[in-house]
Amino acid sequence: SLRFYRWTPEGAPCAVTFGFSQAYACAEAAVRARLGGVTVPLVRRATGGGVVFHGTDVTFSLVFPWPTLSDPGLVYKDVHLAVHLGFKAGGVATGLWSPSRAPGLRPDCFAGPEPKDLVSPEGSKALGGALRRRRGRGLYQGSLRPDVLGVTPAAARQAVTEGLSVGWKALFERREPAPRAAARAAELRTHRYSSDRWNRRR
DSSP states (O other): OOEEEEOSSOOSSSSEOOTSSSSHHHHHHHHHHHHTTTTOOEOSSSSSOOOEEEEEEEEEEEEEEEOOOOOOOHHHHHHHHHHHHHHHHHTTTOOEOSSSOOOOOSGGGHHHHOOTOOOOOTTTTTEEEEEETTTTTEEEEEEOOOOHHTHHHHHHHHHHHHHHHTTTOOOOOOOOOHHHHHHHHHHHHIIIIIIIHHTTTO
């Protein structure tokens, strides 16, 4: 399942997510340092990673079979390589970041690229993601910056969809969530992801 998210209003950062294991105070400090006194929703993700500022990015998730525990780096490589191929088909140059030494986790996810992130030809980070594996399934959550590659959000979504279709040999059909799934999502939004118990648990 491939899902794209919309942010309202689009434009300047209007929401912030941060990794499951990150301390709330650390995420809050990163937001203060960048946005000053501007107040935006601050939500803990189910996946790992650092702070991500949303609003101008193309945010998407991918749920896929992950029956046997394997190196997460291989999953990142497979996802980002597929998106790379999607952009390549549209004539947009990208690459996978492969430094000689990994810089380690930064509080701000887009402060710089991590190994296997998608980057522009100049080395600027364009796509980063985070993973979680549970009950034989994987969840990838990604944030793609169209402005870094000089493309529109629509072109970025198309590159993601077409790249994953080819790279993962999957045919994606546009579909609305089933009523039961939509109701469960609304329940989780209200009782988990909007709650201090979830967001301030660390």
